[in-house]
Amino acid sequence: MLEEIIKKGLTQLNQKGELGDRTKYVGSSDLSCERKAYLSKINPPNFSDENLMVFMRGNLTEEILKKILDNQKMNYTYQKEVIHPQKQHIKAHIDFLFQGKQEFGILEVKSTKHMPDEPYDTWINQIHYQMGLVALNNPDKKVKGAVIAFDISEGNYRIFNGFVYNQSFFNELEKIADKIWNALNNNDLKDLKPSPSFLCSYCHYRADCPAFLFYDDNAIDLNPISQSVFDYIEGKNMEKEGSNIADKNKAAIKNFMRNFTIGKLEDITVKFSQKNRNSLDTKRLALEHPDIYSLYKKETSYTQIDII
Numbered sequence: 001m002l003e004e005i006i007k008k009g010l011t012q013l014n015q016k017g018e019l020g021d022r023t024k025y026v027g028s029s030d031l032s033c034e035r036k037a038y039l040s041k042i043n044p045p046n047f048s049d050e051n052l053m054v055f056m057r058g059n060l061t062e063e064i065l066k067k068i069l070d071n072q073k074m075n076y077t078y079q080k081e082v083i084h085p086q087k088q089h090i091k092a093h094i095d096f097l098f099q100g101k102q103e104f105g106i107l108e109v110k111s112t113k114h115m116p117d118e119p120y121d122t123w124i125n126q127i128h129y130q131m132g133l134v135a136l137n138n139p140d141k142k143v144k145g146a147v148i149a150f151d152i153s154e155g156n157y158r159i160f161n162g163f164v165y166n167q168s169f170f171n172e173l174e175k176i177a178d179k180i181w182n183a184l185n186n187n188d189l190k191d192l193k194p195s196p197s198f199l200c201s202y203c204h205y206r207a208d209c210p211a212f213l214f215y216d217d218n219a220i221d222l223n224p225i226s227q228s229v230f231d232y233i234e235g236k237n238m239e240k241e242g243s244n245i246a247d248k249n250k251a252a253i254k255n256f257m258r259n260f261t262i263g264k265l266e267d268i269t270v271k272f273s274q275k276n277r278n279s280l281d282t283k284r285l286a287l288e289h290p291d292i293y294s295l296y297k298k299e300t301s302y303t304q305i306d307i308i
Protein backbone atom coordinates (compact mmCIF):
# COMPACT_ATOMS: atom_id res chain seq x y z
CA MET A 1 0.00 0.00 0.00
CA LEU A 2 2.64 2.51 1.08
CA GLU A 3 4.88 1.32 -1.76
CA GLU A 4 2.08 2.04 -4.26
CA ILE A 5 1.60 5.56 -2.85
CA ILE A 6 5.35 6.23 -3.07
CA LYS A 7 5.57 4.93 -6.66
CA LYS A 8 2.56 6.95 -7.82
CA GLY A 9 3.71 10.08 -5.99
CA LEU A 10 7.24 9.80 -7.38
CA THR A 11 5.96 9.40 -10.95
CA GLN A 12 3.52 12.30 -10.68
CA LEU A 13 6.01 14.64 -9.02
CA ASN A 14 8.59 13.90 -11.70
CA GLN A 15 6.04 14.46 -14.49
CA LYS A 16 5.27 17.83 -12.90
CA GLY A 17 8.94 18.72 -13.02
CA GLU A 18 9.26 17.85 -16.74
CA LEU A 19 10.56 20.76 -18.78
CA GLY A 20 7.95 20.78 -21.55
CA ASP A 21 7.64 18.17 -24.28
CA ARG A 22 11.24 17.01 -24.74
CA THR A 23 10.42 15.51 -28.13
CA LYS A 24 9.87 19.02 -29.50
CA TYR A 25 13.36 20.36 -28.91
CA VAL A 26 17.00 19.47 -28.28
CA GLY A 27 17.99 20.53 -24.79
CA SER A 28 21.37 20.88 -23.13
CA SER A 29 21.15 17.47 -21.43
CA ASP A 30 20.66 15.85 -24.88
CA LEU A 31 24.23 16.73 -25.82
CA SER A 32 25.83 14.02 -23.64
CA CYS A 33 25.16 11.34 -26.29
CA GLU A 34 23.52 11.86 -29.70
CA ARG A 35 22.24 8.27 -29.86
CA LYS A 36 20.73 8.36 -26.38
CA ALA A 37 19.11 11.75 -27.06
CA TYR A 38 17.42 10.39 -30.22
CA LEU A 39 16.24 7.14 -28.63
CA SER A 40 14.96 8.80 -25.47
CA LYS A 41 12.73 11.00 -27.64
CA ILE A 42 11.31 8.34 -29.93
CA ASN A 43 11.15 5.64 -27.28
CA PRO A 44 11.04 7.23 -23.81
CA PRO A 45 12.26 4.86 -21.11
CA ASN A 46 10.20 3.49 -18.24
CA PHE A 47 12.03 4.88 -15.26
CA SER A 48 12.52 2.69 -12.21
CA ASP A 49 11.68 3.96 -8.72
CA GLU A 50 15.41 4.31 -8.18
CA ASN A 51 15.75 6.54 -11.28
CA LEU A 52 12.80 8.68 -10.17
CA MET A 53 14.28 9.04 -6.70
CA VAL A 54 17.56 10.24 -8.23
CA PHE A 55 15.63 12.85 -10.29
CA MET A 56 13.94 13.98 -7.08
CA ARG A 57 17.34 14.35 -5.45
CA GLY A 58 18.29 16.70 -8.30
CA ASN A 59 15.14 18.78 -7.72
CA LEU A 60 15.78 18.89 -3.98
CA THR A 61 19.31 20.10 -4.59
CA GLU A 62 17.98 23.00 -6.66
CA GLU A 63 15.48 23.76 -3.90
CA ILE A 64 18.28 23.92 -1.32
CA LEU A 65 20.23 26.40 -3.44
CA LYS A 66 17.06 28.41 -4.09
CA LYS A 67 16.45 28.75 -0.35
CA ILE A 68 20.06 29.85 0.19
CA LEU A 69 19.87 32.47 -2.58
CA ASP A 70 16.48 33.72 -1.33
CA ASN A 71 17.87 34.01 2.17
CA GLN A 72 20.64 36.20 0.79
CA LYS A 73 18.08 38.22 -1.22
CA MET A 74 19.76 37.42 -4.53
CA ASN A 75 17.97 38.37 -7.74
CA TYR A 76 17.72 35.57 -10.24
CA THR A 77 15.36 33.80 -12.62
CA TYR A 78 14.79 30.13 -11.93
CA GLN A 79 14.45 27.63 -14.79
CA LYS A 80 14.70 30.33 -17.43
CA GLU A 81 13.83 29.03 -20.89
CA VAL A 82 16.12 30.29 -23.66
CA ILE A 83 15.50 29.53 -27.33
CA HIS A 84 17.76 29.98 -30.34
CA PRO A 85 16.46 33.11 -32.16
CA GLN A 86 16.43 31.30 -35.54
CA LYS A 87 15.92 27.68 -34.50
CA GLN A 88 12.98 26.85 -32.29
CA HIS A 89 14.24 23.30 -31.76
CA ILE A 90 17.36 24.52 -29.92
CA LYS A 91 16.35 25.29 -26.40
CA ALA A 92 17.67 25.19 -22.85
CA HIS A 93 16.36 25.64 -19.34
CA ILE A 94 18.80 27.51 -17.16
CA ASP A 95 18.70 26.55 -13.49
CA PHE A 96 19.63 30.01 -12.22
CA LEU A 97 20.10 33.07 -14.41
CA PHE A 98 21.54 36.25 -12.90
CA GLN A 99 21.21 39.46 -14.84
CA GLY A 100 23.61 42.38 -14.34
CA LYS A 101 23.81 45.67 -16.24
CA GLN A 102 26.62 44.48 -18.49
CA GLU A 103 26.48 40.72 -18.24
CA PHE A 104 24.52 37.57 -17.55
CA GLY A 105 25.63 34.83 -15.16
CA ILE A 106 24.44 31.25 -15.51
CA LEU A 107 24.52 28.71 -12.71
CA GLU A 108 23.93 25.05 -13.52
CA VAL A 109 23.19 22.81 -10.53
CA LYS A 110 24.30 19.20 -10.34
CA SER A 111 23.59 16.57 -7.75
CA THR A 112 26.21 13.86 -7.41
CA LYS A 113 27.23 11.00 -5.15
CA HIS A 114 30.86 11.11 -6.24
CA MET A 115 32.30 14.61 -6.30
CA PRO A 116 34.64 14.88 -9.31
CA ASP A 117 37.91 16.85 -9.17
CA GLU A 118 37.13 18.39 -12.55
CA PRO A 119 33.75 19.02 -14.20
CA TYR A 120 32.59 16.22 -16.52
CA ASP A 121 32.64 16.96 -20.26
CA THR A 122 28.85 16.65 -20.30
CA TRP A 123 28.56 19.44 -17.69
CA ILE A 124 30.93 21.65 -19.70
CA ASN A 125 28.89 21.09 -22.87
CA GLN A 126 25.68 21.96 -21.05
CA ILE A 127 26.96 25.23 -19.64
CA HIS A 128 28.42 26.28 -23.02
CA TYR A 129 25.15 25.47 -24.79
CA GLN A 130 23.24 27.59 -22.28
CA MET A 131 25.75 30.47 -22.44
CA GLY A 132 25.58 30.38 -26.25
CA LEU A 133 21.80 30.67 -26.29
CA VAL A 134 21.82 33.57 -23.82
CA ALA A 135 24.55 35.29 -25.88
CA LEU A 136 22.60 34.90 -29.13
CA ASN A 137 19.57 36.52 -27.51
CA ASN A 138 21.65 39.28 -25.90
CA PRO A 139 24.48 40.12 -28.32
CA ASP A 140 25.40 43.32 -26.48
CA LYS A 141 26.08 41.62 -23.14
CA LYS A 142 28.81 39.39 -21.77
CA VAL A 143 27.84 35.90 -20.61
CA LYS A 144 29.64 33.81 -18.02
CA GLY A 145 28.78 30.55 -16.32
CA ALA A 146 29.50 28.19 -13.43
CA VAL A 147 28.52 24.69 -12.39
CA ILE A 148 27.85 23.94 -8.75
CA ALA A 149 27.83 20.27 -7.75
CA PHE A 150 26.27 19.12 -4.48
CA ASP A 151 26.70 15.84 -2.68
CA ILE A 152 23.77 16.29 -0.32
CA SER A 153 24.33 13.02 1.54
CA GLU A 154 27.82 14.19 2.55
CA GLY A 155 26.84 17.85 2.90
CA ASN A 156 29.50 18.75 0.37
CA TYR A 157 29.58 21.06 -2.63
CA ARG A 158 32.09 22.25 -5.23
CA ILE A 159 31.94 25.18 -7.61
CA PHE A 160 33.47 24.93 -11.07
CA ASN A 161 33.77 28.51 -12.13
CA GLY A 162 35.22 30.65 -14.88
CA PHE A 163 33.27 29.55 -17.98
CA VAL A 164 32.75 32.29 -20.55
CA TYR A 165 30.78 32.30 -23.78
CA ASN A 166 32.83 30.86 -26.61
CA GLN A 167 31.27 31.19 -30.04
CA SER A 168 33.18 28.42 -31.79
CA PHE A 169 32.47 25.99 -28.92
CA PHE A 170 28.78 26.87 -29.13
CA ASN A 171 28.79 26.44 -32.94
CA GLU A 172 29.98 22.86 -32.50
CA LEU A 173 27.23 22.16 -29.96
CA GLU A 174 24.69 23.75 -32.27
CA LYS A 175 25.78 21.35 -35.03
CA ILE A 176 25.22 18.39 -32.69
CA ALA A 177 21.75 19.69 -31.77
CA ASP A 178 20.90 20.12 -35.48
CA LYS A 179 22.13 16.61 -36.20
CA ILE A 180 19.89 15.14 -33.50
CA TRP A 181 16.96 17.21 -34.73
CA ASN A 182 17.46 16.16 -38.37
CA ALA A 183 17.72 12.52 -37.36
CA LEU A 184 14.43 12.83 -35.48
CA ASN A 185 12.75 14.43 -38.50
CA ASN A 186 14.14 11.78 -40.85
CA ASN A 187 13.44 9.00 -38.41
CA ASP A 188 16.96 7.70 -38.91
CA LEU A 189 19.77 7.51 -36.38
CA LYS A 190 22.52 6.20 -38.67
CA ASP A 191 24.49 9.49 -38.60
CA LEU A 192 24.30 9.87 -34.84
CA LYS A 193 27.34 9.19 -32.72
CA PRO A 194 27.18 7.24 -29.48
CA SER A 195 29.40 8.86 -26.84
CA PRO A 196 30.40 6.37 -24.17
CA SER A 197 30.88 7.93 -20.74
CA PHE A 198 30.06 7.21 -17.09
CA LEU A 199 26.45 8.06 -18.05
CA CYS A 200 26.24 4.71 -19.90
CA SER A 201 25.75 3.24 -16.40
CA TYR A 202 22.24 4.74 -16.35
CA CYS A 203 21.43 4.42 -20.05
CA HIS A 204 18.27 2.53 -21.03
CA TYR A 205 19.56 1.97 -24.58
CA ARG A 206 22.76 0.17 -23.74
CA ALA A 207 21.80 -3.39 -24.69
CA ASP A 208 22.24 -2.84 -28.44
CA CYS A 209 24.55 0.18 -28.34
CA PRO A 210 27.35 -0.19 -30.91
CA ALA A 211 29.73 1.78 -28.67
CA PHE A 212 29.35 -0.71 -25.92
CA LEU A 213 32.36 -2.88 -26.67
CA PHE A 214 33.10 -6.40 -25.63
CA TYR A 215 36.37 -8.28 -25.78
CA ASP A 216 36.64 -11.84 -27.07
CA ASP A 217 36.18 -13.37 -23.63
CA ASN A 218 32.90 -11.49 -23.13
CA ALA A 219 34.64 -8.88 -20.98
CA ILE A 220 33.11 -5.40 -21.17
CA ASP A 221 35.21 -2.35 -22.13
CA LEU A 222 35.70 -0.15 -19.06
CA ASN A 223 37.28 2.79 -20.90
CA PRO A 224 34.26 5.07 -20.28
CA ILE A 225 34.89 4.77 -16.52
CA SER A 226 38.68 4.32 -16.63
CA GLN A 227 39.26 6.92 -13.89
CA SER A 228 37.00 5.05 -11.46
CA VAL A 229 38.91 1.81 -12.13
CA PHE A 230 42.31 3.47 -11.56
CA ASP A 231 41.05 5.28 -8.45
CA TYR A 232 39.64 2.01 -7.07
CA ILE A 233 43.01 0.26 -7.50
CA GLU A 234 44.82 3.19 -5.90
CA GLY A 235 42.33 3.30 -3.01
CA LYS A 236 42.71 -0.44 -2.35
CA ASN A 237 46.52 -0.13 -2.37
CA MET A 238 46.34 2.80 0.05
CA GLU A 239 43.99 0.79 2.28
CA LYS A 240 46.50 -2.09 2.37
CA GLU A 241 49.41 0.26 2.93
CA GLY A 242 47.47 2.11 5.66
CA SER A 243 46.63 -1.12 7.44
CA ASN A 244 50.31 -2.25 7.31
CA ILE A 245 51.48 1.08 8.75
CA ALA A 246 48.85 0.96 11.53
CA ASP A 247 49.73 -2.65 12.48
CA LYS A 248 53.47 -1.93 12.57
CA ASN A 249 53.05 1.14 14.76
CA LYS A 250 50.51 -0.48 17.03
CA ALA A 251 53.20 -3.02 17.95
CA ALA A 252 55.75 -0.23 18.55
CA ILE A 253 53.38 1.68 20.87
CA LYS A 254 52.48 -1.49 22.76
CA ASN A 255 56.16 -2.34 23.24
CA PHE A 256 56.94 1.12 24.57
CA MET A 257 54.01 1.26 26.99
CA ARG A 258 54.68 -2.21 28.40
CA ASN A 259 52.31 -2.47 31.42
CA PHE A 260 51.01 1.09 31.19
CA THR A 261 47.58 1.31 29.63
CA ILE A 262 47.31 5.07 28.99
CA GLY A 263 49.79 7.32 27.20
CA LYS A 264 49.63 10.96 26.11
CA LEU A 265 51.14 12.89 23.25
CA GLU A 266 50.20 16.57 22.85
CA ASP A 267 46.38 16.44 22.78
CA ILE A 268 46.26 12.75 21.85
CA THR A 269 45.44 10.04 24.39
CA VAL A 270 46.40 6.44 23.62
CA LYS A 271 44.55 3.84 25.63
CA PHE A 272 45.03 0.08 25.61
CA SER A 273 42.36 -2.23 26.98
CA GLN A 274 41.82 -5.94 26.88
CA LYS A 275 38.73 -7.07 25.00
CA ASN A 276 37.30 -10.55 24.59
CA ARG A 277 35.66 -11.74 21.44
CA ASN A 278 33.50 -14.87 21.22
CA SER A 279 33.73 -16.84 18.05
CA LEU A 280 32.53 -20.20 16.88
CA ASP A 281 34.78 -22.94 15.60
CA THR A 282 32.60 -23.57 12.54
CA LYS A 283 34.89 -26.25 11.10
CA ARG A 284 34.64 -28.33 14.28
CA LEU A 285 30.90 -27.71 14.59
CA ALA A 286 30.34 -28.86 11.00
CA LEU A 287 32.42 -31.98 11.67
CA GLU A 288 31.02 -32.99 15.05
CA HIS A 289 27.41 -31.74 14.74
CA PRO A 290 26.63 -31.47 11.00
CA ASP A 291 22.85 -31.42 11.62
CA ILE A 292 23.07 -28.38 13.95
CA TYR A 293 25.58 -26.72 11.65
CA SER A 294 23.31 -27.03 8.59
CA LEU A 295 20.30 -25.85 10.63
CA TYR A 296 21.98 -22.57 11.64
CA LYS A 297 24.23 -21.99 8.63
CA LYS A 298 23.28 -18.80 6.79
CA GLU A 299 24.45 -17.96 3.32
CA THR A 300 24.73 -14.31 2.34
CA SER A 301 25.92 -12.99 -0.98
CA TYR A 302 28.21 -10.04 -1.49
CA THR A 303 30.13 -8.44 -4.35
CA GLN A 304 33.83 -9.09 -4.57
CA ILE A 305 36.05 -7.26 -7.04
CA ASP A 306 39.27 -8.92 -8.08
CA ILE A 307 41.81 -6.88 -10.01
CA ILE A 308 43.87 -9.33 -12.00
Ligand code: SF4
Pocket residue numbers: 033034035036194195196197199200203204205206209210211212
Ligand atom coordinates in the same frame (compact mmCIF):
# COMPACT_ATOMS: atom_id res chain seq x y z
S1 SF4 B 1 25.16 3.18 -23.80
FE1 SF4 B 1 26.35 5.07 -23.63
S2 SF4 B 1 27.09 5.46 -25.72
FE2 SF4 B 1 25.39 4.00 -25.88
S3 SF4 B 1 23.56 5.23 -26.21
FE3 SF4 B 1 23.75 4.90 -24.02
S4 SF4 B 1 24.86 6.69 -23.25
FE4 SF4 B 1 25.17 6.60 -25.46
